Amino acid sequence: MTDRMHEFSDAASLASALADEVAARLAAALRDRGTASIAVSGGSTPKKFFEALSTRDIDWSKVTVTLVDERFVPADSDRSNHRLVQTHLLKDKAANARFLPLFYDVASIQDAADKATEETAGIDNPFDVVILGMGNDGHTASFFPHGNNLAQAIDLSGPRGVLTMRADGAGEERLTFSFASLSDARFLALHIEGQGKKDVLDQAKAGSDENEMPIRAVLNRAATPVDIYWAP
Numbered sequence: 400m401t402d403r404m405h406e407f408s409d410a411a412s413l414a415s416a417l418a419d420e421v422a423a424r425l426a427a428a429l430r431d432r433g434t435a436s437i438a439v440s441g442g443s444t445p446k447k448f449f450e451a452l453s454t455r456d457i458d459w460s461k462v463t464v465t466l467v468d469e470r471f472v473p474a475d476s477d478r479s480n481h482r483l484v485q486t487h488l489l490k491d492k493a494a495n496a497r498f499l500p501l502f503y504d505v506a507s508i509q510d511a512a513d514k515a516t517e518e519t520a521g522i523d524n525p526f527d528v529v530i531l532g533m534g535n536d537g538h539t540a541s542f543f544p545h546g547n548n549l550a551q552a553i554d555l556s557g558p559r560g561v562l563t564m565r566a567d568g569a570g571e572e573r574l575t576f577s578f579a580s581l582s583d584a585r586f587l588a589l590h591i592e593g594q595g596k597k598d599v600l601d602q603a604k605a606g607s608d609e610n611e612m613p614i615r616a617v618l619n620r621a622a623t624p625v626d627i628y629w630a631p
């Protein structure tokens with residue numbers, strides 16, 4: 400699938416432009432269907448974008464926010480993507496958005512994945528907006544190289560929903576939406592920053608082994624063209 404590069408001079412201008420585009424997409428969904436949905440990634444990159452998006456004046460009360468993936472930690476952990484989104488996005492104008500977590504304090508991570516699948520099943524398909532990040536190892540979402548459930552996670556013939564992932568380099572066990580849940584988002588963005596991540600992207604584009612660099616599954620097989628947002 401073709402991707403579209405959007406390059407910016409700095410992280411602040413990228414954050415503002417991506418927030419404008421996402422707010423416009425969500426507003427269009429609200430106008431056309433009365434509701435809107437967005438799944439965002441965690442990590443360190445999205446903070447400025449989240450802060451900018453939180454100020455955009457749309458009817459957030461009809462927007463469902465969830466996570467592309469989550470570490471299997473409670474929301475009070477400093478490793479929690481829920482905590483990251485609560486701190487940087489779900490405030491200001493976006494304070495009254497509906498948030499659906501992936502982590503649940505249940506007996507096992509599989510029970511949490513099953514509950515997250517059940518709780519998010521009510522979100523209309525496809526997502527209106529999906530924001531992906533990318534690690535220096537070429538992972539995206541929690542599709543980590545050689546992850547124990549990677550083949551299932553990036554199999555587009557698989558079901559929509561949340562599955563578990565364990566992998567070297569992932570730290571905690573992970574909860575992640577499947578690629579089938581994310582691939583056909585109406586707006587599918589990859590948000591990366593720094594020359595190092597640009598080099599990783601170029602390396603991913605130069606090869607085809609998705610087990611080695613799972614971002615390749617998104618770049619090569621996503622149903623929706625990927626809009627890549629990059630700043631040095």
Ligand SMILES: O=C(O)[C@H](O)[C@@H](O)[C@H](O)[C@H](O)COP(=O)(O)O
Nearest residue numbers: 440441442443444532533534540
């Ligand atoms: O839970 C996570 O860590 C994210 O969802 C993950 O997929 C992230 O997007 C990349 O690891 C990039 O992280 P950085 O932005 O910190 O480089």
